[in-house]
Amino acid sequence: MTPEPAPRPQPGRTPPRVPPLSRTTVAEAALRLLNETGLEKLTLRAIAAELDVKAPALYWHFKNKQELIDEMATEMYRRMARDEPQQPAGWREMLLAANRGLRRALLSYRDGARVFSGSRFTGADHAEQQEAHLRALLEAGFELPQAVRTLTTTFMYTLGFVTEEQGVHPVAGERREGYDVSERSERLADYPAAAAAGSHLFEDYDAHFEEGLELILAGVAARYGIS
Incomplete structure (x- = not known):
């Protein structure tokens, strides 16, 4: 039987470029999937499917999921x-800017704080x-x-x-069941101070974060005697 000839490329059409598999390309694919699945459901099999390779190919780059998470954090x-x-300029302004930037970065990924927590950066990118x-x-x-x-x-x-913030809001704009402030107030009606605290715990995270950071910086200045 005569084999069929290979199809000719269509004029003016460039075949899609598949980037070579590397630690970086695998981590980038994992971060894309993270927002869809969350960290718990992020599997090497799903990442391999995203990259159109077989799952064992990933083990050339990562021995286990924690190594992959380290690269994702990096x-x-x-x-x-x-x-x-x-x-x-100024140590306070520097720390405010750095931690505001860190919070923004973590919130831009589903479970971003969990990925960062306990991870070891690869290389010296952070130095x-x-x-x-x-x-x-x-x-x-x-x-x-x-x-x-x-x-x-x-x-x-x-x-x-941010870990707590993302625990209450696993997906941006969606509040996890059980964190409704009015429902919580009714459930804790016998504990009026705790009931009233809900609106301060689970609302206006931006203001809550800023005040907490300012409290820490004020404590640092007082502790070390630096203005």
Whole structure:
């Protein structure tokens, strides 16, 4: 039997370009799927299907899901660093801008804070920004241990805040069942202070975040005697 000839490419049509498989392309595909599935349902099989490869091909780049999550967090960081404006003058302004930017970056992905939490950045992508932040604090009069504590405390506040925020709103604009403020008030009617607290806990996250960050910075200034 004579084999059928291969179809000729259509004039003026360029075949789609499939990027070579790498740690970065796999992480980028995983981040695309993250907003659709959430972290719990993000599987290597689904990522392989997104890339049109067999799942075992991914194991050439990642030994397990945690390694993939580390690379996803690193790619999130790279994008955040590219979008970060010029570092403002003043240690308070620098920390406000850095943590506002971190919150925006985490909220731009479903379960973004969970991806970041406990992940280890691959390579040294974060070192330049960390060096700049530490130097700004040192120049403002902090000692190195104080600068480290200040950076990690504000970072962990932001990470924890967004983790809770995304727990209540797993998908942007949608509130998880059980977090309706009026329903909560009725359920806690015998505890009036706790019932009234709901509107402060689960509403206006922007103002809540800003005030909490300002409280930390005021505590840092008072603790270390730096204005």
